[in-house]
Structure formats: structure tokens, C-alpha cells
Amino acid sequence: xxxxxxxxxxxxxxxxxxxxxxxxxxxxxxxxxxxxxxxxxxxxxxxxxxxxxxxxxxxxxxxxxxxxxxxxxxxxxxxxxxxxxxxxxxxxxxxxxxxxxxxxxxxxxxxxxxxxxxxxxxxxxxxxxxxxxxxxxxxxxxxxxxxxxxxxxxxxxxxxxxxxxxxxxxxxxxxxxxxxxxxxxxxxxxxxxxxxxxxxxxxxxxxxxxxxxxxxxxxxxxxxxxxxxxxxxxxxxxxxxxxxxxxxxxxxxxxxxxxxxxxxxxxxxxxxxxxxxxxxxxxxxxxxxxxxxxxxxxxxxxxxxxxxxxxxxxxxxxxxxxxxxxxxxxxxxxxxxxxxxxxxxxxxxxxxxxxxxxxxxxxxxxxxxxxxxxxxxxxxxxxxxxxxxxxxxxxxxxxxxxxxxxxxxxxxxxxxxxxxxxxxxxxxxxxxxxxxxxxxxxxxxxxxxxxxxxxxxxxxxxxxxxxxxxxxxxxxxxxxxxxxxxxxxxxxxxxxxxxxxxxxxxxxxxxxxxxxxxxxxxxxxxxxxxxxxx
Ligand code: C2O
Numbered sequence: 364x365x366x367x368x369x370x371x372x373x374x375x376x377x378x379x380x381x382x383x384x385x386x387x388x389x390x391x392x393x394x395x396x397x398x399x400x401x402x403x404x405x406x407x408x409x410x411x412x413x414x415x416x417x418x419x420x421x422x423x424x425x426x427x428x429x430x431x432x433x434x435x436x437x438x439x440x441x442x443x444x445x446x447x448x449x450x451x452x453x454x455x456x457x458x459x460x461x462x463x464x465x466x467x468x469x470x471x472x473x474x475x476x477x478x479x480x481x482x483x484x485x486x487x488x489x490x491x492x493x494x495x496x497x498x499x500x501x502x503x504x505x506x507x508x509x510x511x512x513x514x515x516x517x518x519x520x521x522x523x524x525x526x527x528x529x530x531x532x533x534x535x536x537x538x539x540x541x542x543x544x545x546x547x548x549x550x551x552x553x554x555x556x557x558x559x560x561x562x563x564x565x566x567x568x569x570x571x572x573x574x575x576x577x578x579x580x581x582x583x584x585x586x587x588x589x590x591x592x593x594x595x596x597x598x599x600x601x602x603x604x605x606x607x608x609x610x611x612x613x614x615x616x617x618x619x620x621x622x623x624x625x626x627x628x629x630x631x632x633x634x635x636x637x638x639x640x641x642x643x644x645x646x647x648x649x650x651x652x653x654x655x656x657x658x659x660x661x662x663x664x665x666x667x668x669x670x671x672x673x674x675x676x677x678x679x680x681x682x683x684x685x686x687x688x689x690x691x692x693x694x695x696x697x698x699x700x701x702x703x704x705x706x707x708x709x710x711x712x713x714x715x716x717x718x719x720x721x722x723x724x725x726x727x728x729x730x731x732x733x734x735x736x737x738x739x740x741x742x743x744x745x746x747x748x749x750x751x752x753x754x755x756x757x758x759x760x761x762x763x764x765x766x767x768x769x770x771x772x773x774x775x776x777x778x779x780x781x782x783x784x785x786x787x788x789x790x791x792x793x794x795x796x797x798x799x800x801x802x803x804x805x806x807x808x809x810x811x812x813x814x815x816x817x818x819x820x821x822x823x824x825x826x827x828x829x830x831x832x833x834x835x836x837x838x839x840x841x842x843x844x845x846x847x848x849x850x851x852x853x854x855x856x857x858x859x860x861x862x863x864x865x866x867x868x869x870x871x872x873x874x875x876x877x878x879x880x881x882x883x884x885x886x887x888x889x890x891x892x893x894x895x896x897x
Pocket of ligand 1: 469860862
């Protein structure tokens with residue numbers, strides 16, 4: 364294995380897009396940012412220099428960070444922000460990981476433009492568990508706001524109002540249709556007839572779940588969140604923010620130009636938007652004026668399609684890549700997730716929209732939880748995060764009489780190497796809505812999912828403990844539940860939150876504190892000397 368060095372200089376760049384110009388934060392002047400390439404078991408050293416005008420951190424989304432929690436990156440969870448003029452070196456090893464992941468800023472909404480791909484190839488001489496593709500292409504889905512994102516979100520927080528939805532969706536940085544603006548430039552995927560391509564698709568958007576399609580072509584899904592899956596054929600990919608999907612596409616047409624579409628999935632009762640990002644797949648050496656072949660775009664509320672897609676995913680579970688599902692459970696947890704309201708004097712309607720896990724709206728601390736844990740600094744967090752919700756919810760029923768949340772900076776403590784089953788239940792405090800939840804530091808197995816209220820007896824019987832899909836970001840279905848299992852074999856503090864940034868901002872977040880073990884390689888090493896201070 365090798366050591367790969369990268370230099371990420373965060374700087375402002377004036378970008379012209381969607382018929383407007385503005386300064387955006389970028390890494391090395393690029394949007395999307397540079398791709399980080401490595402091989403399984405390599406060590407990656409990224410020196411991040413902040414030459415922009417805003418605090419930030421970088422997170423390596425889906426990287427296990429075994430005993431390298433100081434390099435994980437969420438602001439105020441594992442580190443203080445890197446201030447303008449400062450730098451920090453992220454140093455981590457990609458132990459037993461290969462596939463597609465993403466990196467992104469993890470402070471406020473900076474990740475709107477500060478994100479990029481992580482491509483981890485298998486070890487030398489180790490083949491893919493699927494036919495070797497002719498070529499590989501990375502496709503990053505994102506969003507574009509015409510106004511300054513930080514100013515917009517700060518104002519909406521102050522007023523307790525929902526932030527604006529984006530003005531356009533992007534494919535590899537190129538917007539699709541923007542009302543009132545005819546954009547000429549777009550992304551084109553050039554292919555050769557008869558060849559098979561591996562698409563590494565990444566959803567780096569802040570607040571959009573996407574359907575992804577290519578007219579007249581289908582996908583064979585072979586990997587999600589850097590875990591191999593049983594090959595599964597589909598003509599529509601569903602992908603939530605933070606998720607990655609590797610799909611084989613066979614270029615089986617002799618000629619032509621085909622529409623590629625990333626259209627939003629939206630089940631919230633507010634802010635429906637119909638913006639679809641478009642790009643083209645084009646066969647090489649075919650006439651420039653070939654007619655475009657179009658595709659049907661799923662309506663934004665196609666919940667059935669999202670459930671069908673996610674329910675079809677299974678881990679490969681082969682001899683080489685077994686699914687190591689924990690069969691016995693030490694911690695049996697039940698968390699409700701949802702959006703509610705709290706009183707707010709300065710807000711427009713006297714209330715502020717908040718979100719919570721087990722009715723706790725997580726307040727960000729002043730210094731990072733990991734530093735406070737490591738150095739025993741008191742008064743930063745409490746470890747009384749509840750294992751169960753404080754009152755009974757019903758997803759179909761009326762909102763509970765008390766729809767106010769409590770505030771706190773609470774963690775849930777796990778013994779080293781203990782096993783966890785966590786059922787996440789969507790609640791309808793305001794209205795049901797799906798939530799793509801991300802757990803830092805672990806891959807989890809999705810042993811069950813369903814609609815309605817989780818039934819601890821009946822639903823438990825149906826759990827898949829053989830070949831459940833392994834992910835780092837998993838959707839709690841609209842008005843339903845998801846059950847995950849993982850082994851707490853990584854000491855540190857690990858953030859769990861909705862990857863729709865709007866819900867994270869409102870407080871849909873908590874953290875697990877995994878204690879050190881007794882063995883020689885079972886504790887968190889001391890922080891690097893350049894760890895930023897608050
Ligand atoms: Cu990709 Cu905590 O985020």
C-alpha cells in the first residue's frame with residue numbers, strides 16, 4: 364500500500380452559472396472539487412489550507428476512520444473549524460475499503476460547493492466481483508443557488524423559516540433547466556458502441572434526493588456506499604444526499620444521443636420543485652445532429668419507486684466479501700426522527716421549525732465533543748441520550764399533544780466492540796417525511812424496513828440477517844421505519860444525522876460515544892499537534 368498526498372486549498376472563485384455570477388468557495392478552484400484517488404489499504408494525507416473567508420472542515424464521508432477519529436471532520440463533533448488562514452492535515456488509512464465515496468465540507472452549508480469524489484480501487488491484482496468495465500466515469504449530482512448560500516441559510520435560521528430550495532440541480536457542475544435562463548453548456552458522457560462503462564454516481568446535493576435515468580439504457584447496480592451488492596438491474600436509480608452508487612451501463616445502441624436526467628424526489632408537504640438536471644449520453648463518431656431520445660421523468664412524489672429500489676439492494680455476501688451481520692445485540696435502541704416546532708420570539712410566526720431524534724434537538728457545543736471526551740473537559744456534553752422516545756408516537760395519527768422538543772448536547776455511550784441494533788422511526792409531528800440518515804465511522808447493515816409503526820415482535824421476525832445491504836447512509840421511509848445493525852469497534856465520537864442539510868441544521872442529529880477497549884489496538888490515539896483550536 365502507498366501513501367497518497369493531496370493538497371486542498373480552499374479559495375473563493377467567481378463562477379458563472381445559471382445566467383448569473385457569484386463567488387463560491389471551492390477546493391483548488393474547482394466545482395465539483397478534485398477527485399481523491401487511492402487503493403484499498405492506502406494511507407491518505409490531505410493538507411487542507413483555508414484561504415477563504417469562512418470557517419470550515421472537511422469530512423471523508425464513508426471512510427471508516429478506524430482509530431483515526433481526529434480525521435473524520437464534522438465541525439464541533441471531532442474538531443474545531445479550520446479558520447481562515449489556518450491549515451490542518453487529515454491523515455487516515457482506507458483499511459479494507461474499496462469503492463466510491465465522497466468528501467465534503469462539514470460546517471454550516473459550505474458543502475454546497477465544497478465537495479468531490481473519493482475513488483478507491485481494489486488492491487493490485489484483485490479483480491472486481493463483476494465484469495471489468497471498459498472505462499469508469501464519475502458523476503456528481505449537486506445543487507446551485509443563485510444567491511449566497513450562507514447568507515440565505517443564516518437569514519432563514521434567524522426567522523425560523525424554511526430555507527430556499529436551490530435554483531437548479533447540477534450534473535458534474537452543469538445546471539440543467541433553469542427557469543428564465545437558456546444554458547448551453549452541459550455535461551456529455553461519450554461512449555462507444557458495444558462497451559460497458561462503470562458509472563460512479565454520487566449525490567453531493569444538500570437537500571435533494573434524486574432519481575437518475577438514462578433514456579433507453581438500463582443499469583446493473585454492483586455497489587452502494589463502497590460495499591459490493593448482488594447485481595441488480597433497473598432503469599431508475601434512487602440516490603439520497605451522501606449516498607454513492609456504482610452501476611454498469613452497456614452502450615448497446617448503434618447510434619444517437621440520449622437524455623440523462625437527475626430529477627428530485629420530494630415527499631415533504633412544502634417546497635415541491637420540479638427542476639431536473641439534464642445531460643447527454645452520446646455515441647462516439649455519430650452525427651452532431653442526431654435526434655435526442657427522451658425518457659420519462661418520475662413525478663417528484665414517487666415514494667413507491669424509492670421503496671422498490673432500496674428494498675432490492677442486497678449485499679454480495681460472497682466468500683471474499685462476507686456480510687458480517689451482528690447476530691446478538693447488546694444495545695437495542697429505538698429512535699424517532701422528525702420535524703417539530705419550538706417557541707421563538709423573534710420568528711415570523713412565533714415558532715421556529717426544529718428537528719429532533721427521540722425528541723432531543725441537538726445543540727452544537729462550543730468545542731468539539733471528541734476533544735472534550737479525550738481531555739475530560741466537563742460541561743460540554745451529557746451522556747444521557749435516551750435509548751427510547753419519551754412518549755409514544757403514531758406515524759398515522761394526530762400529532763402528539765406535546766410537539767415541542769427538548770434541547771441538549773447529548774451522546775449515547777457504547778462499550779467498545781458492543782453490538783447495536785437501532786430502529787429509526789419516522790414521526791408525523793408536523794408531517795411524515797423521509798430522512799436519509801448518515802452514521803459516521805461505521806458501515807451498518809440494513810436488516811429491515813417497513814411502512815407504518817415498527818412492531819418489535821412481528822417486524823423483528825422478518826429481519827434479513829443473511830445478506831442485508833451494507834451502507835453508511837440509509838433512508839428512513841416516509842411514515843415508516845428502518846432497522847440497522849453495527850458493531851461499535853471504533854473508539855471515538857461518531858455523528859449521526861439526517862443528510863438533508865436543512866434537517867441537520869434544525870437539529871436532527873446526535874452522536875455515539877464509543878469507549879476505548881482494553882487491548883493494544885483498541886483505543887483512540889492522541890490528536891495530531893495541528894488539530895485546530897476553537
Ligand atoms: Cu456526509 Cu456528517 O456527513
